[in-house]
């Protein structure tokens with residue numbers, strides 16, 4: 001028996017999840033991101049205490065994105081390689097784009113993205129691609145009765161079949177270490193023959209940021225599927241009840257868990273109970289403050305310019321990648 005741990009961090013904020021189309025998995029599509037960033041936090045948020053925080057707000061768990069994998073494989077903040085589930089397995093993902101013969105997503109291929117590094121680290125390749133990705137592929141084949149030879153294809157092969165956009169993943173990465181998709185499928189078959197045992201860890205149950213009390217004036221506070229009152233109510237939180245805060249980055253809508261449901265509630269009606277204290281800082285004296293003021297101002301201008309430039313680059317990479325993945 002081979003062991004695989006899957007962390008569950010469903011992309012409640014993504015349009016793909018919200019538009020969720022149920023379908024039975026009929027194949028596996030294997031992708032890698034095409035950008036040199038091996039950390040999961042680039043794509044998977046909110047932080048569960050393992051991922052680390054993406055401060056740029058450009059993860060795939062956000063409205064407006066058009067790429068959304070069923071799962072992501074890459075590094076946690078501490079460098080260990082992990083698998084994160086982003087969509088229910090029996091739901092259509094947005095990965096392949098289209099070719100002249102159709103679209104692999106719609107043909108029932110579920111798939112994952114492996115976070116690429118610069119494609120030179122063999123240890124990471126063996127761990128992420130030939131390790132965790134092979135195990136996840138074998139697990140899906142086991143669960144849905146799929147034959148690896150017939151049903152497992154990478155983006156490059158799907159393009160050749162006319163079912164995906166023109167992209168070289170993951171063939172390009174395999175080639176760097178002398179392997180092909182035939183080798184990948186052979187590794188999947190070997191794992192499948194042994195059998196895969198999966199341990200699921202639900203991130204929302206394991207790691208909240210802190211607890212908060214519902215202090216709404218009415219009897220119930222609505223927990224909604226999205227960050228607006230137009231979204232469906234997934235649970236009604238009674239006044240005075242305790243919820244777990246999962247993400248408080250948005251000043252208006254906090255992501256919270258309540259009795260097994262999770263969604264968004266209005267921050268103004270939530271009062272933190274055991275929020276960890278911010279680190280205290282020593283106050284500078286007035287003269288120090290005066291001396292620092294022009295320096296701080298300069299620093300702020302520089303940082304703002306740098307941030308603008310950085311976001312423009314990230315945006316360009318994202319556009320390029322989405323264009324390629326469509």
Ligand SMILES: [Zn+2]
Pocket residue numbers: 030031032095155167169325
């Ligand atoms: Zn791809």
